[in-house]
Amino acid sequence: MVATRTHRSLALLTALALTASAVAVSAGAVAAQDDGKFCTGTDIVFFPGGTEGGGFETVVYNGAKAAEAAFGPSVAYQWSQWNPETMIQQFSEAVATQPDGIAVMGHPGDDAFKPLIDDAVAQGIIVTVMNTELPLTEAAHMPVGTGYVGATLHKAGSDLAKETVARAGLVPGDKVFVWGLLSQAGRGERTQGIIDGLVEAGWAGVDEDIIYLEIDDATNADPSVGVPTFTGMATSNPDLKAAIFDHGNLTSTSRSFLEAAGLGPDDLYVSGFDLSPATVQNVMDGWTDLVIDQQQWLQGFEAIAQICLTDKYGFSGLFIDTGGGFADINNIDAIAELVAQQIR
Numbered sequence: 585m586v587a588t589r590t591h592r593s594l595a596l597l598t599a600l601a602l603t604a605s606a607v608a609v610s611a612g613a614v615a616a617q618d619d620g621k622f623c624t625g626t627d628i629v630f631f632p633g634g635t636e637g638g639g640f641e642t643v644v645y646n647g648a649k650a651a652e653a654a655f656g657p658s659v660a661y662q663w664s665q666w667n668p669e670t671m672i673q674q675f676s677e678a679v680a681t682q683p684d685g686i687a688v689m690g691h692p693g694d695d696a697f698k699p700l701i702d703d704a705v706a707q708g709i710i711v712t713v714m715n716t717e718l719p720l721t722e723a724a725h726m727p728v729g730t731g732y733v734g735a736t737l738h739k740a741g742s743d744l745a746k747e748t749v750a751r752a753g754l755v756p757g758d759k760v761f762v763w764g765l766l767s768q769a770g771r772g773e774r775t776q777g778i779i780d781g782l783v784e785a786g787w788a789g790v791d792e793d794i795i796y797l798e799i800d801d802a803t804n805a806d807p808s809v810g811v812p813t814f815t816g817m818a819t820s821n822p823d824l825k826a827a828i829f830d831h832g833n834l835t836s837t838s839r840s841f842l843e844a845a846g847l848g849p850d851d852l853y854v855s856g857f858d859l860s861p862a863t864v865q866n867v868m869d870g871w872t873d874l875v876i877d878q879q880q881w882l883q884g885f886e887a888i889a890q891i892c893l894t895d896k897y898g899f900s901g902l903f904i905d906t907g908g909g910f911a912d913i914n915n916i917d918a919i920a921e922l923v924a925q926q927i928r
Contacts, residue, residue, distance in 0.1 A: 621656025623892035628659045629678040630687045632884065633715065634666040635805060639860035640832035640880055643926050644714070647884025648687070655892050657684075665805040668692040668768060672700065679704045685729070685891030690716035693769025697721060705730070712890045712901065714883045716770045726901035729894030733886040735878045735907025737770075741777025742784070744855055744876045745828065747910060749785045751874055752826050752853035756786030759823055761795045763814075764830035765804070774857075775830045795821060799831055807837040811844045818845035824852060832858030832878075839871040859911060859923045867916045877919075879906040881927050 630648050633641040645661065652659045662678065664670040668691045678686050679700070686704065690697065690713045698721045701711045705725050713722060715734040722730050754760065760782060764775030782794055790796045797817060803810035818824060829835045835856025842852060849870030856863075859877050866872035886904050893899040911919065922928040 622896055623655035623657040626657040626685065626892055626895045627683040628657050628685045628687065628888065628891050629681070629683045630659050630661050630888065631664060631671065631674065631689050632661060633664060633689045634833070636663050638833055639836045639862060640858045643880045644884040646926050647881035648888050651885045651888035655888065657888065657892055659888065664689070666691070667801060668696065672696055675700055679707070679709060683709060684895050685710035685712070687712050687714060687887035687891060689714055690718040691768055691771040694718050694720040695769060701725065710891050710894050712887050714887050718770060722901060729890060729899070729901050731890045731901030731903060733883050733890070733904040733906060736905055737774035738777035740876060740907045741774040741830065742781035745778045745781030746785055748826060748828060748853065748855040748874060749782070754825055757793050758825040759793055759795060759821055760787065761817060761821070761824055761827040762830065763797050763799055763827070763834060765799050767798055778828055778830055799834065807834045808840065810834065811840060814841040815845045818847065826853040829856035832860065835872060835875060836860045836862040836866065839866050842871060859919065859928055861924050864916055864920050864923045867911065867913055873912060875911045876907060877909045877911055877928070879928065882906045
């Protein structure tokens with residue numbers, strides 16, 4: 585099986601596009617399948633990210649399941665608690681099973697992930713990336729199907745920070761709390777984008793008018809664990825004007841954080857990432873003011889599609905930016921039902 589995949593990798597490296605005759609054959613093969621499941625026979629390992637049942641990662645999973653049903657591959661799912669070390673370990677275990685493709689979250693960063701992905705690709709395994717970019721890895725293996733689907737992290741963070749400043753009417757010097765993941769090599773780019781966006785808007789920086797806390801592993805896996813952390817921070821900073829949560833599941837927990845700290849919905853401008861049923865309700869009730877939408881369902885759907893398109897037709901990696909839209913009280917009704925269905 586390894587020899588077959590190695591042969592396929594060499595073929596893909598020497599031919600970045602199918603010939604006209606191959607395209608015709610492939611099109612005929614698809615037409616011959618009445619159910620349209622052109623990816624039948626492809627084995628994929630898929631990493632949705634966090635905890636089974638978690639707000640953000642469940643939508644990613646739902647997108648992957650929709651693509652699995654539409655295209656017909658066999659998909660195994662692994663949950664990582666959003667822990668980069670766990671992601672690395674699970675990836676190594678997945679490679680050992682010799683699937684046709686693996687869809688990874690890029691949180692561990694290029695330094696940790698690239699050597700392992702290089703080895704997997706050398707074995708003929710297609711690897712594609714979701715949610716957090718691996719720029720060096722994507723550049724190295726794009727011809728053989730390593731694509732990216734997700735937001736452009738630094739830009740998304742900066743955009744949210746600047747939009748928060750504008751909509752909240754903040755002025756430089758107003759205290760802003762940022763709860764993020766700077767320590768994570770790849771994932772931390774979004775948190776850095778938030779801080780950079782505030783600095784570009786006139787803020788002095790961390791430890792001055794920006795209060796920064798790292799999301800610890802326990803809170804990363806279960807946001808409710810972070811209630812005492814938020815309460816302590818808010819109590820120590822009674823003049824706080826805004827809070828930016830660089831984490832979808834923390835954003836969905838904003839009401840619990842504020843209530844535990846004795847704050848009402850109008851006492852703090854709260855912005856964050858990712859729509860979920862809880863976040864939609866928080867927006868409607870005033871506990872969350874602004875959310876940037878990553879359209880994470882697409883991250884799951886397009887990652888499965890990428891592997892299928894490469895495995896069956898030799899297509900190279902695609903770069904798909906899913907971030908850019910904002911939701912607030914003025915437009916939340918338009919997408920609330922889709923969020924309830926865990927599609928948006």
